[in-house]
Amino acid sequence: MENNQPVVIAVDAMGGDHAPDSVIAGIKLALDNNKADHIDVKYLIFGDEEKVMPLIKKYGISSDYYSFVHTTGYIASDEKPSVAVRTGRDSSLWKAIESVKHNEASAIVSSGNTGALMALSKIILGTMPGIHRPALASIMPNRIGEHVMLDLGANTECDTRNLVEFAVMGEAYARAVLKREKPSIGILNIGSEEIKGREELREAAQILRESDYASQFKGFVESDDLGKGSVDVFVSDGFSGNIALKAVEGTARLMIGLLKDFIKQSFLAKLGAVFFIPVMKAMKKKMNPGNYNGAMLVGLKGISIKSHGGADAYGFSRALRVAYNAVQNDLRGYIATQIEKIKLLTDTEQKSDK
Amino acid sequence: MENNQPVVIAVDAMGGDHAPDSVIAGIKLALDNNKADHIDVKYLIFGDEEKVMPLIKKYGISSDYYSFVHTTGYIASDEKPSVAVRTGRDSSLWKAIESVKHNEASAIVSSGNTGALMALSKIILGTMPGIHRPALASIMPNRIGEHVMLDLGANTECDTRNLVEFAVMGEAYARAVLKREKPSIGILNIGSEEIKGREELREAAQILRESDYASQFKGFVESDDLGKGSVDVFVSDGFSGNIALKAVEGTARLMIGLLKDFIKQSFLAKLGAVFFIPVMKAMKKKMNPGNYNGAMLVGLKGISIKSHGGADAYGFSRALRVAYNAVQNDLRGYIATQIEKIKLLTDTEQKSDK
Numbered sequence: 234m235e236n237n238q239p240v241v242i243a244v245d246a247m248g249g250d251h252a253p254d255s256v257i258a259g260i261k262l263a264l265d266n267n268k269a270d271h272i273d274v275k276y277l278i279f280g281d282e283e284k285v286m287p288l289i290k291k292y293g294i295s296s297d298y299y300s301f302v303h304t305t306g307y308i309a310s311d312e313k314p315s316v317a318v319r320t321g322r323d324s325s326l327w328k329a330i331e332s333v334k335h336n337e338a339s340a341i342v343s344s345g346n347t348g349a350l351m352a353l354s355k356i357i358l359g360t361m362p363g364i365h366r367p368a369l370a371s372i373m374p375n376r377i378g379e380h381v382m383l384d385l386g387a388n389t390e391c392d393t394r395n396l397v398e399f400a401v402m403g404e405a406y407a408r409a410v411l412k413r414e415k416p417s418i419g420i421l422n423i424g425s426e427e428i429k430g431r432e433e434l435r436e437a438a439q440i441l442r443e444s445d446y447a448s449q450f451k452g453f454v455e456s457d458d459l460g461k462g463s464v465d466v467f468v469s470d471g472f473s474g475n476i477a478l479k480a481v482e483g484t485a486r487l488m489i490g491l492l493k494d495f496i497k498q499s500f501l502a503k504l505g506a507v508f509f510i511p512v513m514k515a516m517k518k519k520m521n522p523g524n525y526n527g528a529m530l531v532g533l534k535g536i537s538i539k540s541h542g543g544a545d546a547y548g549f550s551r552a553l554r555v556a557y558n559a560v561q562n563d564l565r566g567y568i569a570t571q572i573e574k575i576k577l578l579t580d581t582e583q584k585s586d587k
Numbered sequence: 588m589e590n591n592q593p594v595v596i597a598v599d600a601m602g603g604d605h606a607p608d609s610v611i612a613g614i615k616l617a618l619d620n621n622k623a624d625h626i627d628v629k630y631l632i633f634g635d636e637e638k639v640m641p642l643i644k645k646y647g648i649s650s651d652y653y654s655f656v657h658t659t660g661y662i663a664s665d666e667k668p669s670v671a672v673r674t675g676r677d678s679s680l681w682k683a684i685e686s687v688k689h690n691e692a693s694a695i696v697s698s699g700n701t702g703a704l705m706a707l708s709k710i711i712l713g714t715m716p717g718i719h720r721p722a723l724a725s726i727m728p729n730r731i732g733e734h735v736m737l738d739l740g741a742n743t744e745c746d747t748r749n750l751v752e753f754a755v756m757g758e759a760y761a762r763a764v765l766k767r768e769k770p771s772i773g774i775l776n777i778g779s780e781e782i783k784g785r786e787e788l789r790e791a792a793q794i795l796r797e798s799d800y801a802s803q804f805k806g807f808v809e810s811d812d813l814g815k816g817s818v819d820v821f822v823s824d825g826f827s828g829n830i831a832l833k834a835v836e837g838t839a840r841l842m843i844g845l846l847k848d849f850i851k852q853s854f855l856a857k858l859g860a861v862f863f864i865p866v867m868k869a870m871k872k873k874m875n876p877g878n879y880n881g882a883m884l885v886g887l888k889g890i891s892i893k894s895h896g897g898a899d900a901y902g903f904s905r906a907l908r909v910a911y912n913a914v915q916n917d918l919r920g921y922i923a924t925q926i927e928k929i930k931l932l933t934d935t936e937q938k939s940d941k
Contacts, residue, residue, distance in 0.1 A: 376844050386777055389785055423740055423829035431743055431826065456830045457837030460844075469830075472785065475777035476810045476827050480834035483811030488842035488870070490730050490814075495869040505862025508855050512863075515849040516842070 239273040242556050243338035246280030247307045247325040248345020250543045253280055256344065257288040259549025264298055266550060267557075274557055277338045279304050279325040304328045310542060314348035318356060326350065330357045333535040340536035340556035342527070344544050350537065351387055351530055358535035361568060366391070367532035368399045369471065369539065370406050372525045372555075373481065375462030381407045381416070382459070384471035385478050385528055391470035396420065396437035397444075401571050402531040403466035404446065409562035410555060416465035418446060419454030421473055437468075456480070485520040492516075527552030529559060531568070536560060593627040596910050597692035600634030601661045601679040602699020604897045607634055610698065611642040613903025618652055620904060621911075628911055631692045633658050633679040658682050664896060668702035672710060680704065684711045687889040694890035694910035696881070698898050704891065705741055705884055712889035715922060720745070721886035722753045723825065723893065724760050726879045726909075727835065729816030735761045735770070736813070738825035739832050739882055745824035750774065750791035751798075755925050756885040757820035758800065763916035764909060770819035772800060773808030775827055791822075810834070839874040846870075881906030883913060885922070890914060 244260065246253040260276050267274050275298055278285065282303040289299065306323035321327045326345050330353050332338045343350050351369070360367055368384035383403045388395060400418050407416035420438050422430035430453065441450040451464050456477045459467065469477065496509060518524070522541060526548040530537045536559045540552035559565075598614065600607040614630050621628050629652055632639065636657040643653065660677035675681045680699050684707050686692045697704050705723070714721055722738035737757045742749060754772050761770035774792050776784035784807065795804040805818050810831045813821065823831065850863060872878070876895060880902040884891045890913045894906035913919075 376841050376848075389777070421830065423743070423826055424833075456832075456834035457840070459834060460837035460841030472777055473827060473830050476775065476823075477830050477834045478810075479778075480810035480813060480831045481838045483814035484835045484838035485842060486811070487730050487814030488839060488874070491870055491873055492846075492866065494730075495866045495873075499862075499865045499869070501862050501865055505859045508853075508859025508862055509866075511853045511855055512846065512849045515853070516845055519845055519849075520842070 237273075239275040240557055240560050241275050241277055241338040242553060242560070243277045243279065243329040243332045243341040244553075245326045245329040245341065245343035245345055246278050246285045247304070248310075248343040248350075249540065249549075250310070250344075251545065252344060253285050253288055255544060255546050255549055257285065257292050257294070258546035259544070259553065260299070261292040261294055262546050263550040263553040264294065266554070272557065274553075275299065276553075277302065277329070277332055279329040279332070281305070281307070281325070302328060302332075308346050308349045310346050312346055312349060314346070314352035317346065317349035318352050321349065321353065327353055327357070330354055330535075330537065333537070334358055339560040340538060342538040342540055342549075342552050342556050344540040344542055344549060344552075347386075347539055347542070350539050354530050354533055354535070354537040358533045358537065361532055361534055361565075364398055364402070364532040366395050366398070367530050368402060369528050370403055370531045371478075371528035372410060373459065373478070374519055374525060375460055377462045379411060379525075380459070380462050380465050380467060381411065382467040382469070382474060382478065383531065384469065384474050386471045386475035387530065388471040390472065391433065393433045393436040393440065396433060396468055396470070397440050398532065400437070400441055400446065400450075400466065400468045402568055403468055404449065405564060405568045405571060406529065406531060407465045409564040409567060410558045411465065413465050415449055417451050418449050418466045418468060419451045419458065419464035421456060421467050421469035421477065422453035424455050482522060489516060489520070523548035523551060525551070527555030529555065531564075534565075536565060591627075593629040594911055594914050595629050595631055595692040596907060596914075597631045597633065597683040597686045597695040598907075599680045599683040599695065599697035599699055600632050600639045601658070602664075602697040602704075603894065603903075604664070604698075605899065606698060607639050607642055609898060609900050609903055611639065611646050611648070612900035613898070613907065614653070615646040615648055616900050616904040617907040618648065620908070626911065628907075629653065630907075631656065631683075631686055633683040633686070635659070635661070635679070656682060656686075662700050662703045664700050666700055666703060668700070668706035671700065671703035672706050675703065675707065681707055681711070684708055684889075684891065687891070688712055693914040694892060696892040696894055696903075696906050696910050698894040698896055698903060698906075701740075701893055701896070704893050708884050708887055708889070708891040712887045712891065715886055715888055715919075718752055718756070718886040720749050720752070721884050722756060723882050724757055724885045725832075725882035726764060727813065727832070728873055728879060729814055731816045733765060733879075734813070734816050734819050734821060735765065736821040736823070736828060736832065737885065738823065738828050740825045740829035741884065742825040744826065745787065747787045747790040747794065750787060750822055750824070751794050752886065754791070754795055754800065754804075754820065754822045756922055757822055758803065759918060759922045759925060760883065760885055761819045763918040763921060764912050765819065767819050769803055771805050772803050772820045772822060773805045773812065773818035775810060775821055775823035775831065776807035778809050836876060843870060843874070877902035877905060879905070881909030883909065885918075888919075890919060
């Protein structure tokens with residue numbers, strides 16, 4: 234990391250609703266930001282030459298900062314992952330992921346088909362030793378700052394061991410990307426007095442309480458803690474995590490929509506519209522999903538980043554920065570050093586199963 | 588319903604963070620609103636005479652509109668439901684629920700211990716024939732109006748049959764409380780391209796597609812549809828429903844909090860604070876959980892309403908109105924007429940299991 238080689242990030246130029254334009258525009262924006270932040274990154278771009286090269290010229294991206302690989306295939310956003318696995322060998326996504334496996338790049342970023350990205354990343358890169366299932370992790374905004382949440386949808390159902398591994402990987406992610414020194418961890422649960430959640434949640438909590446993470450583990454949290462930022466790492470199965478994530482995103486949109494509706498309806502507010510502008514801007518900026526774009530599939534032998542399908546240039550540039558941070562802070566190495574701990578934890582768990 | 592007898596609603600005066608004051612103040616407010624709306628309701632109040640009677644006097648509630656039953660016991664908000672079931676026989680909550688069973692009241696409302704309310708309601712009132720598990724249902728706000736969501740936490744895990752029954756009961760609830768003629772129904776799921784949700788969700792969707800509800804059933808919805816109000820009835824297991832509900836509530840609070848923060852930070856906005864006041868008020872009113880207070884445990888042989896533990900007088904008065912609407916619109920009778928359909932549905936399901 235300390236040598237003068239640039240970090241190389243592989244980019245699937247063909248994935249996403251506005252690809253390849255938004256992807257190449259995102260690279261351009263990222264390069265401007267990299268320069269401002271004295272960050273040295275080179276992008277390894279995979280895509281259809283006829284479509285991508287004109288855009289690279291249009292956005293004036295210097296050949297110092299990219300290499301291009303022509304690919305013929307393309308995975309549609311509605312393609313089944315199983316089909317992508319069978320037939321996607323020539324696609325930009327496949328080739329981009331493969332470049333990470335072959336150490337030509339340190340990370341891959343795509344706005345394409347989520348299921349295909351997850352399936353191909355697992356197959357091509359492989360899961361880290363000691364990790365049973367990778368999870369989708371992302372940064373989310375809260376009142377006091379930001380937190381990490383995982384799994385956001387990679388695994389519909391999870392057992393105790395998966396949840397414990399998610400906690401360990403999320404902790405590493407919070408260290409690497411949010412730069413927290415001792416991130417606090419909570420397991421997402423429901424607060425019904427009758428039933429304190431599902432069995433696997435109680436078991437995972439028990440294991441964490443008795444682990445090296447004991448001082449960081451804050452027990453169960455509820456989904457209204459997301460807005461408060463009660464912990465740095467929210468751990469859940471992929472179904473609940475996805476439900477919570479989209480409820481937060483939907484409610485943020487609802488509130489901004491209502492704000493606009495009420496301003497329109499209020500005579501006084503319309504008069505005072507000029508006063509609202511900075512507040513509306515600040516609100517939108519804080520809650521803009523583009524800011525938090527770049528969910529990482531953690532637990533693989535390579536860094537694989539999912540950008541939102543509808544990401545614009547700004548959103549895509551943020552996902553590229555997540556990839557850079559994960560590489561630069563050696564997220565994979567950090568998770569690797571935690572693996573023995575995970576093994577110990579799962580041994581404990583297996584014992585308690587007997 | 589068409590005679591001149593008032594609707595009698597049983598009230599547990601001892602449950603809730605601010606009880607009994609907020610409860611009695613809520614009754615006072617409800618009576619004022621009842622008068623304005625030409626609604627005839629009498630409250631059957633259960634509680635400790637020494638604590639409650641001075642408040643009834645303080646708020647000047649006429650004896651025309653209430654009866655009082657002195658009770659000695661009380662179920663603490665942190666009491667385990669199993670303990671409440673064993674030892675709560677003398678409590679205000681138990682006695683209030685029992686009054687519904689004995690037809691002295693048509694509904695019971697309590698701000699007390701949720702788990703105890705659910706457990707005692709199930710035991711004392713019993714589940715309706717044809718319903719396997721009651722569910723907690725409530726109204727929630729969205730951009731275009733309101734919708735019903737269930738289960739909000741009564742059942743941590745649900746099978747296909749439970750979900751189908753929730754759909755039928757939610758539909759009835761939307762008719763009775765939201766006055767929708769043909770409520771649309773959606774099953775909450777996640778949108779991952781890889782896995783289209785859990786098996787029981789797919790099975791429940793299939794059953795609804797082939798049922799009398801086919802034209803009302805809109806398939807799967809995601810939790811960002813909650814803010815949009817994409818359907819009138821959102822169906823989910825109690826774990827996911829609780830996660831979604833609290834994520835919505837937490838994000839609404841987050842957004843109002845951020846709005847305040849940004850107004851404080853913005854010089855222009857501070858200058859224009861007077862212009863914000865009507866907008867902030869409108870936002871708060873729209874998203875105020877008090878407006879939507881009163882979750883109903885649907886599927887029982889009696890109407891049992893859970894008011895939020897922290898409900899103030901206004902919130903409690905809203906829960907009392909939910910109880911009235913459920914009685915007046917014969918929610919129980921409507922669900923009962925749907926039971927045969929439910930039975931047919933579950934028969935179909937059982938066949939498909941073979």
